[in-house]
Structure formats: C-alpha cells, structure tokens
Amino acid sequence: MEQNLLLTYLLFAPIVGSVLVLFFNKEQVKLVRWFGLIVSLIAFVISLIIYFMFDQANPQFQFVNKFLWISSINVSYHIGVDGISLLLVLLTTFLTPLTLLSTWKAIEKNVKMFTFSMLFLEAGMIGVFISLDIFLFYIFWEAMLIPMCFIIGIWGGERRIYASIKFFIYTMVGSLLMLVAIIWLAVYASNMTGSFTTNLLDLYKVGASIPNQIQGWMFGAFFLSFAIKIPLFPLHTWLPDAHVEAPTAGSVILAGVLLKMGTYGIVRYCLPLFPQSAVEFAPVISVLAVIGIIYGALVSMVQTDMKKLVAYSSVSHLGFVVLGTFAMTVESVQGAVIQMVNHGLSTGALFLLVGVVYERTHRRDIAYYGGIAKIVPFYSFALLFASLSSVGLPGLNGFVGEFLILLGSFKSQVLNNWWFTIFAATGVIFAAVYLLWMYQRVAFGVVKNHELADHLSDLNTREMIVLAPIFVLIVWIGIYPSTFLKLTEASTQLILQQVSTYTVNLLK
C-alpha cells in the first residue's frame, strides 16, 4: 500500500536540520539562528498541512507509516497520529520556533550547539507523540533527555549541573521501570498471540487480558515514569530546580511540551493498555492530583523567585490534567487534553516574560521589582494577560480546560465522589492569589528600585513577535475552543470506549 510520508517528513525535518547545523561555522551565529528558525518553521508548516488533511471524524490513527526495522525482535518504525497526538504535535511545532526566536539575545554561548540541541529535542518530542511502536516510543522518550540535559547543564544558571543531573536521574529511574514493563508486555504478547510484538495497536488488544494483579504492576511501572515527568505530587521536586536553572528557552519547552509527555503517556498507554488497573487506581491517583493542585498553588504563593513561582504553579495546573484524565468522562478528558495545550501556552508565556526582565536585570526576586507598570507598560500588560490566562479567567483559554475538567470530574462515575471536585476547585481561588499577588508586587505600587528605570526597557519587536501568536491562541481557545475540541473528540471517545467496559464492570 502507498504510504503518505508526511508524518515522516515532519519527524525528520528537525533531525536533518539538527545534523546540518553541525556543518555551519561556529562564528556564523546569525546564520545558525536563522537556519534553526527556518527549519522549525518548516516543521510547523508540515504539521499544519497534516492538520488540514486530517479527518477529524475518524478516531483511528492517520498518516500511518510502518516499516519493519529490527526484524529479529519484530520492532517496526511505526508512526501515526490521532486527534490527541496531532494536537500535541501542533503545540510542539508551534512553540519551538517561538522559543528559538526568544533566545536570539539570551543565548550567546555556543549558539550552534544550542540550535542543534533544540532541533534534536523537537524531533524527540514529536517522536514521542507519534510513535505507535512502544519500543520506538521508548527510544524517543530517552533520546529527548539528552538535549534537555545539555540545555539545562550548559546554558543554565549557577546550580545547573545539580539541576540537570537531578532531572536526569529522576527521569531515568522511572524510565527503567517502564523499560522492564515494555519487555514484559512484549513477551506476554508473544505468549498470547504467538509472536513477539511491540506494536502498540496489537498490544492494545492483549493488554486488557493481563491478570489483574500483574496488570497493576505493569500499570504502576508505566505510571511512575509518566508521573515523574508530569510531575505529579510528590514526585515534583526536580521541577523547580530544573526550571530555575534552565535558560528561558529550556523552561518554555520544559513546561510547554515536555511535561505534557507524561500526561500524554497516561492517555495513550496507561488507560488503553491497562484499563482495569487504570480504573482501579483512579481514585488514589486523583487524590494525589488534587493534593498537587492545592499544594502546588500554596507553595507557589509563598515563593520569592518569580521563576520558581511559575514552576510550582505548573504542579498545580498539571494536577488538573491528571484529575481530568482519571475522572474518565468525555468532558473531563477533553478538558484535560485542551488543558495540556493551555498550560503550554500560559506557562510558556509566563516563563518567556520572566525571561524578558531577567535578561535585562539578571534578577528574578519579586522583591526587587515593584511599580514597573509605569516603566514598561506593554510588558506589564503582557504579564497581566498571561497571568489571567493562567488564573482561568473565562474568555481566555485556561477557563475552558479547568471548567471542563471540574465539570466532568464532578459527574465522574469512576471517582464517584464530589469531594475531588470540591477540593480541586479551591485551586481556582489560590491561582488568583498567587498570580495576582505576584503581579501586584511586581507591576503595581511605587517604583522601588530606581535603577530599574535605567535598566528596564519595554518589550522589543522581536519579543512581541514571540508573544503575539501565543496570545492570539489564548484568546482563540478561550472564545472558540471548538476548533481544538473537535480535533480531539473522536479520539477521546475511542479511548474512553476502550476503558468503559471495565468502568462498568467495576461499578457492578
């Protein structure tokens, strides 16, 4: 059968780009920057083409490419997208060029290596989202760690080595357990069907038949790996360090896309592969998610470092996503998926904005600022806008996700308890507290440090170009989320269908 190779082109565009970067002369900084930007834009265009050719009514994987790769263990290069993965691919290809552009002044050291890492990272992220072979998935999952560690470890702040190693080891611990589970799964499949396979679609068929107790262990191995990446409370302590030490671009990608791989993993692997266990553990995990929502918000509230504040807010926001996923209603899962995008946009924007002032003053402590609304009006507006989006103001994107998640979890039969929603909804109050309090201390009041007036200049054209597309999407999702909800609806329904037989069983 003729295969449409668009998805392969999308995956290989940044890979080829990153290799080509290596041939540039180190001194040609400007050229390297432009080249990286153009490559990432090409990837974005390809993903847009895929979006327009994508059949939204079809819940199955599309643009599937499959070639046998390692024949001895029956591993294939097998990729494809459904609505959910396509949305996250779009998020990746959308954020990468903006992130690259945002570094044009901040990253001076070894631009060539940096561009290489970023493009390589992009390919890894896309690969994670589009893999349909669990072995291939694992390779991308691990491969992505390397450039991310470089980005934190080379271009990061003072404690960058500590942070990058912490990030690396934390993630590796989870991944290794997942690897064991993957191998076990493939062996199990060969016992059941007679052939050793890592094909996700085949594994879907056998996963549910795994005996309950073993299924719990398998689920746990996958889930732990994802939970660390998300990060779910109490596995989150690598995140503040990684964020604080990472350069702005690293934080944006980390928050914008990398964390989503954990939540995506749950939706793609944990739920359909181990439906029984997923349903069984849903309440326990949801408790952790709700704790994360409140805990992340409260700890965020008392931070003195702007970046750390935003980092902890991620713990809170991702808690919503996990809650929505495990509530397993159409509303909540749809909300969780759109909330992955929302968090990428809002938190991405917040990190970019913290980066903007950091670039100028090299200070991130809230106490240093104050009254900057007067000095940098455009910046202050942008900061308020991004904060409000993160707070979940209706009319902006955050509200859509949170509202759907809470609404869906309230009526969830799997959770079957209102207290989840009631506690989670307090996050709505706390989000307003920590963000507006920060905003008040940074932007309002009298100008505290008069040197600010000299050092701090307002957003320049490049920074506005970076922020504008994000802001457009923030409003778009807020006012007309149908564009995005439609894309994922069929796939969400299918996943819930895969789980539903066990939901019903368990309830009986």
Place this chain on the structure above:
Amino acid sequence: MINYIYLTVLFPLAGFLINGIFGSKIKNEKIIGIIGSGSIGLAFVVTLSAFFETLGLPEENRSNVVELFTWLSVGGLDIKFAYLVDQLSLTMSLIVTGVGFLIHVYSIGYMHGDKSFWRFFAYLNLFIFAMMNLVLGDNFVVLFLGWEGVGLCSYLLIGFWYDRKFEKGTTAEAAKKAFVVNRIGDFGFLLGMFLIYYTFGSLNFKEVFTKAASFPISEATFGLIAIFLFIGAAGKSAQIPLFVWLPDAMAGPTPVSALIHAATMVTAGVYMVSRAAIIFASAPTVMMVVAIIGLLTAVMAASIGLVQNDIKKVLAYSTVSQLGYMFLAAGVGAFSASIFHVMTHAFFKALLFLGAGSVIHGMHEEQNIQKYGGLKKYMPKTYATFFVATLAIAGVPGLSGFFSKDEILWNAYANGGFILWLVGVVTAMMTAFYMFRLLSLTFYGEERFDHHHVHPHESPAVMTTPLIILAVLSLIGGYIGMPKIFVGENGNLFEHWLEPVYAPALEKLALYGSHSHFEEILLMVVSVVLALSAIYFALQVYTKKPQIAENTSKKFKGLYNLLLNKYFVDEVYEAAVVQPIQKGSEKVLWKFADSFVIDGIVNGAAKVVDVGSAFIRKIQNGIAQFYAVVMMLGIALVLLWVILSL
C-alpha cells in the same frame, strides 16, 4: 432591535479596543471621552429600542434568545454563546447602559487631567462589555464569563491609581483583596453550576428552569444548588461573610465606586438569585437563609455606617446595607421588589457617589467629612442633587427609595414575619440617620476646612448634568412601582412587567396569606414616622448640637470603637485565615514538606547510592593478591557449605 441585542455588547467592546489600543496616541481627552461615553450611549439606545420592541409583543412572546455561536460543546455539554432578551435582562440592561452612560459622561470631567485618562475609559468600557454579558447571558456559563469579567474590571479599576497609598496599604492590595474574596464566591458559584449540570444535564437557563419546575427533584438537591449559588452571590454582592472587599474597593476613582461598586456590578448577585428564582423557590430553607443573611448584612453595615468619617466609606457601607435589603427581598420571595430596589438604588446611590465625587473634586481630594461643613453655598447643584438622593435613600415618601424599600419591608412582614420587618425598619432608621449625618456634616453647619488651602468650588457642567438627570430619576423613578393598595392589582407596572419571569417560582412558593390593607398602611406609616424622626434627630445633632454626638461616642466608647473599626472583621480574617494559610504554606509546606522531607528523601537516596558505591568501589582496588585472597575465601566458603549440607 431584539435580534441586534449583541450590539449592546459590541459597542462597549469596540470602545474598549479603540481607547485601549490607540488611547495613548490619541491623547485628546475630548475624543477619548466621546468614544468612551458614545459607545455606551449607543448601547443604551439599542437596549431602549429592544425594550420598546419587547413591550410591543404579547406577554407570552417577551422572552427571546439570540444565538451567536457554539462556545463549549463536549459530550452532552452544549454551551452556546447566546443572549436572552427578556423582561429581567432588559431591565438590568437599561440600568447598566443608562446609568453607565451618565457615569461615563461624568467621568470626562472627573478624570480630567489624569495621565491615564485613556486607560480609565478603556477599562470602564470593558466593564460595561462584561456586565452586559452577565445580564444578557442565556446560560450560566455566559453569565459566569461576565461575572468574572466584571470582577477583573473591578480589580483593574480599584487599582487604577496603582502607585497610590490607600489606608494602611496600597490601592493594589485593595484590588487584589476584592478579586480574591470574589473568587471565594466564584468557587461556590462553580460548584453550583456543576451540581446543576449533574442534576439537569444542562446549564441553559430555559432548560434548567423548566426542568426545575417540573422534575421530581429532592429539596436537598435544590437546597445545595441554591446554597452554592448564594455563596457566589454573597461574594459579588458583598454579603456576610464576604462583604469585606467592598469598603476597600473605595480605593478606586469615585466614578468607579458609583458605577461598579454601587449601581451595577455589586447587584449582580441579586440578579443571579432572581434569575434562578425557581431554584431558590424550591428550597424554602435556603430562602430563609438568604433573607436572614441579607437582613443581618443590612443592619450590620448600617451600624458601621453610623460612625464612619470618610465620605466614601459611609456610602460603601450604605451600599452593603442596601444590598442586604435586596437579598432580604429575594429571600422572602419578593424577587421583583429586589430588582426594583436594584433600580432605584442604582439611581440614588450612583447619584450619592457622583455627588461625593463632586465634593471630593471641589475639596482637593479631601474625603474626611469632619473636615467639610457648610458646602451648600459653594456647591449648590451638587448639594441640591445630593439632597434629593439622601431623601430617596432615607425613605421619604414620594421618592423612589421609599417605594422600593416599602415594598421590601411589607413583603418581609407578610412572608417572613414581624421580626424581619422590625429589623428592617431599624435598619431603615439607621440609614436615615447616617445619611443625614453625612448631609449635615458636609453641606450644613460651620465650615471646618482650612480656607487658606482649600477653596471649595462647584464642578463643571459635564459633571453636574448627570447629577441632575439622576436626581430626577431618584425623584420620580419609584412611580412605576407603586404599592398595589394604592393602584390596584395590575397598577404596579414594574412588578407586572417582571411577573412572567417569576411566575413559576411564585407558583411554587404560594405566598401571600391574607393581610388586611389596614395592616399594610399601618406598617407603612410606622416606618415613615420612624425614618422621619431619625432624620430630625440627625439634623438636630449634627447641625445644632454637635456636642451630643461627641458625648455619646465618649459614653459608649466600647461600642463606638467597635463600629468605627468595623467589628474588627478584617483583623479577625487576617489572623484566622490569611496568616495561617500564608505562614503554613511557607513554613510547613514549602520549607518543611517540600525542601526538607520530599527533597530530603530524594537527595538522601542519591547519597545512599553515593556512599554505598564508594564502599563497594574499595573492593575493586586492582591488587591481584587481594583478588586471589578473596577468591580463596570464596572457594573455602563454598566448600564449607557443601560439606555442611552433606
């Protein structure tokens, strides 16, 4: 024009965008002011024509939905961006755009010379945009969009002068406090919505209310929904225990206090309860809670108002108190009376605030009424209009406030009992007293300001004209809602107009036992006599014998301090809620749980591996003899084990 009702939303939005984006370039105050006010004026015209068109329709066709697009559609959830044009939403829209327009015009004068003139008008237009979504929304979610939108504008406008001090803190702190307290209410509102969706499978007004009227649903469910919604209403409309933000909201420019914190936004909670009347009517216990909370808020805030010295503070507590009245009305099933009071209150309270603004303007930003006095002759127009508003709020017969207040009190008596009425009347007396205290200290008596520094002057026509229009409305606005005993069953035009909206709710409540006309008139006379005596007393004390006030405050020092310090509610909240959360989060959650425990375990595990491997590494020392010894030992051990197990 019903089908074009979205224009009433789009005009303010356009005004916001134009002034927001180009305002700083336009610079010309006149152009900015015209754009800002004009957009609201146009919205008012559209509303008015939609009103007349609706009026021309037969009663059963007066509720129309204008659908724009699908907003949130997932699974069974289908939220449309749609507007409901009915008697209730039109009434609210007329108040919002009408009074809103006057306040915009007034602001041109009041904000003259402010360096952020454009920003002010942009925010103000954004507020009207959000407020119109709130009152026109066809479902709970669009209502909530407006609800949060007005909260944001309130935040932005309270903190408008963000670099100024306000009382012990800054305006920015007051703004944040308002937003956060409102969010606590929103938390309740959200849960109410979830429960509604859970129960009725929809969030659309028509669908939910139709089902609520006919479905067999337990009173407990209705009660829970109603309580959740009321928490939301209490946040937005500053009721106990969430009223604390409104007095601080006075940090904003005075037109903002008039528009947002008196005439429109703070009545949103009343509107929401009234919109969901059927749900409340299905939960009689919660109705009682609403009535009692409203009444307690009314009397509590009025008592604080007795002793405050900041002209805006007095009016702020007065607003809290009057909002309490509105909830009292709703709680006893007099939904139309509560909206009637929303309307008359919008007239006279907006007028009072704008009048106060005019005084503050003329007194060089001085807000302490102890430093006013005798301003009547300097500001005749402000005085005359302020006087009318004071009469109206004090409940002097014939003025708008009298009619709406009387209707509430009568309903409180007829449906709630004597105690509710009595407390209501005591509150009315206090209201009359503190308002005439305010009037006397400001406009009558000796001039207590420093003539060298302060030169009181009347405000320009752009400010006084709105005052005059509002004064006329405060004078005559009540005649559309005259008591039935005077004008007959259908004579109360206002109630008759709103009747269809509340019909299902009233049917369920089955109110109005038999009360004689004599009773009603007697109660009316009693309350009027009491209010008039309070007025007389206040005038006597504050114009002729100020020492009485001084002596009384000394005699009852404890009580006086309690009132002056607003029952120390802020201090209690700070100590019991704010500090524990803040300190707990910092010391317990962050420093202890996060850094010490969780990260301690993580780093501890790393340390164990580190130390452990350092130990194991020593075995790998590269000395062949050592390996040989170990090997020998090993062989010996194995042999031993084999032999022993034989």
